[in-house]
Amino acid sequence: MKQPYGLVRARPEPEFEISVDGAPVPVVPGQTIGAALHGAGIRAWRTTRVGGRPRGLFCGIGVCFDCLVTVNGVPSLRACLTEARPGDLVSTRPDDGPDEWPGDDPETVGER
Numbered sequence: 001m002k003q004p005y006g007l008v009r010a011r012p013e014p015e016f017e018i019s020v021d022g023a024p025v026p027v028v029p030g031q032t033i034g035a036a037l038h039g040a041g042i043r044a045w046r047t048t049r050v051g052g053r054p055r056g057l058f059c060g061i062g063v064c065f066d067c068l069v070t071v072n073g074v075p076s077l078r079a080c081l082t083e084a085r086p087g088d089l090v091s092t093r094p095d096d097g098p099d100e101w102p103g104d105d106p107e108t109v110g111e112r
Protein backbone atom coordinates (compact mmCIF):
# COMPACT_ATOMS: atom_id res chain seq x y z
CA MET A 1 0.00 0.00 0.00
CA LYS A 2 1.35 3.40 -0.95
CA GLN A 3 1.86 5.99 1.73
CA PRO A 4 0.47 9.49 1.15
CA TYR A 5 4.00 10.82 0.62
CA GLY A 6 4.55 8.31 -2.15
CA LEU A 7 1.35 9.30 -3.91
CA VAL A 8 2.57 12.87 -4.36
CA ARG A 9 6.27 11.90 -4.68
CA ALA A 10 7.18 14.01 -1.69
CA ARG A 11 10.48 13.53 0.09
CA PRO A 12 9.84 14.59 3.65
CA GLU A 13 12.66 15.21 6.06
CA PRO A 14 13.31 12.36 8.47
CA GLU A 15 11.08 11.98 11.50
CA PHE A 16 12.32 13.23 14.83
CA GLU A 17 11.15 12.99 18.41
CA ILE A 18 9.87 15.36 21.03
CA SER A 19 9.56 14.60 24.70
CA VAL A 20 6.08 14.74 26.20
CA ASP A 21 6.11 14.45 29.97
CA GLY A 22 9.38 12.56 29.59
CA ALA A 23 8.14 10.08 26.97
CA PRO A 24 9.34 10.18 23.35
CA VAL A 25 6.72 11.02 20.73
CA PRO A 26 7.55 10.73 17.01
CA VAL A 27 6.97 13.74 14.77
CA VAL A 28 6.78 14.08 11.01
CA PRO A 29 8.39 17.41 10.08
CA GLY A 30 5.72 20.09 9.82
CA GLN A 31 3.36 18.50 12.31
CA THR A 32 1.99 20.48 15.18
CA ILE A 33 2.47 19.16 18.69
CA GLY A 34 -1.25 18.37 18.75
CA ALA A 35 -0.98 16.34 15.53
CA ALA A 36 2.01 14.45 16.89
CA LEU A 37 0.13 13.64 20.10
CA HIS A 38 -2.90 12.52 18.12
CA GLY A 39 -0.70 10.43 15.83
CA ALA A 40 0.79 8.75 18.89
CA GLY A 41 -2.68 7.80 20.08
CA ILE A 42 -2.79 10.42 22.83
CA ARG A 43 -6.27 11.93 22.72
CA ALA A 44 -6.40 13.84 26.01
CA TRP A 45 -3.57 15.48 27.96
CA ARG A 46 -5.18 17.83 30.41
CA THR A 47 -8.33 18.04 32.48
CA THR A 48 -10.77 20.76 33.33
CA ARG A 49 -10.38 22.50 36.67
CA VAL A 50 -13.99 21.83 37.50
CA GLY A 51 -14.94 18.20 37.16
CA GLY A 52 -11.59 16.90 35.93
CA ARG A 53 -12.93 16.14 32.46
CA PRO A 54 -10.37 15.14 29.82
CA ARG A 55 -9.29 17.64 27.19
CA GLY A 56 -7.10 17.45 24.08
CA LEU A 57 -7.74 18.48 20.49
CA PHE A 58 -11.26 19.79 20.03
CA CYS A 59 -11.45 22.50 17.39
CA GLY A 60 -7.95 21.94 16.01
CA ILE A 61 -7.79 25.53 14.74
CA GLY A 62 -6.81 27.58 17.78
CA VAL A 63 -10.24 28.68 18.94
CA CYS A 64 -11.23 26.55 21.93
CA PHE A 65 -8.00 26.54 24.02
CA ASP A 66 -8.64 22.94 25.09
CA CYS A 67 -5.20 21.80 23.94
CA LEU A 68 -2.87 23.94 26.07
CA VAL A 69 0.63 22.64 26.78
CA THR A 70 3.90 23.99 28.09
CA VAL A 71 6.73 23.84 25.53
CA ASN A 72 10.33 24.40 26.60
CA GLY A 73 9.05 26.24 29.67
CA VAL A 74 6.66 28.50 27.76
CA PRO A 75 3.19 27.91 29.21
CA SER A 76 -0.23 28.04 27.64
CA LEU A 77 0.65 27.28 24.04
CA ARG A 78 -2.04 25.79 21.87
CA ALA A 79 -0.80 22.37 20.76
CA CYS A 80 -2.95 22.54 17.62
CA LEU A 81 -1.09 25.63 16.37
CA THR A 82 2.43 25.05 17.70
CA GLU A 83 4.77 23.34 15.26
CA ALA A 84 6.91 20.67 16.86
CA ARG A 85 10.65 21.17 16.66
CA PRO A 86 13.37 18.60 17.26
CA GLY A 87 14.11 18.22 20.95
CA ASP A 88 11.07 20.11 22.19
CA LEU A 89 10.25 19.39 25.82
CA VAL A 90 6.50 19.36 26.19
CA SER A 91 4.70 19.22 29.50
CA THR A 92 1.01 18.62 29.93
CA ARG A 93 1.08 19.22 33.68
CA PRO A 94 -0.42 22.53 34.70
CA ASP A 95 2.05 22.79 37.60
CA ASP A 96 4.80 23.31 35.01
CA GLY A 97 3.08 26.51 33.93
CA PRO A 98 1.88 29.58 35.75
CA ASP A 99 0.09 29.42 39.10
CA GLU A 100 -3.20 29.66 37.28
CA TRP A 101 -3.91 28.49 33.76
CA PRO A 102 -5.16 31.36 31.68
CA GLY A 103 -7.32 28.71 30.06
CA ASP A 104 -10.08 30.58 28.40
CA ASP A 105 -8.51 34.03 28.19
CA PRO A 106 -6.85 34.51 24.78
CA GLU A 107 -5.19 37.71 25.99
CA THR A 108 -2.95 35.77 28.37
CA VAL A 109 -1.83 33.02 26.03
CA GLY A 110 1.93 32.98 25.60
CA GLU A 111 3.74 33.33 22.32
CA ARG A 112 6.50 30.99 21.33
Ligand code: FES
Nearest residue numbers: 058060062065080
Ligand atom coordinates in the same frame (compact mmCIF):
# COMPACT_ATOMS: atom_id res chain seq x y z
S1 FES B 1 -7.80 22.33 19.78
FE1 FES B 1 -8.93 24.15 20.02
S2 FES B 1 -7.39 25.65 20.39
FE2 FES B 1 -6.28 23.84 20.04
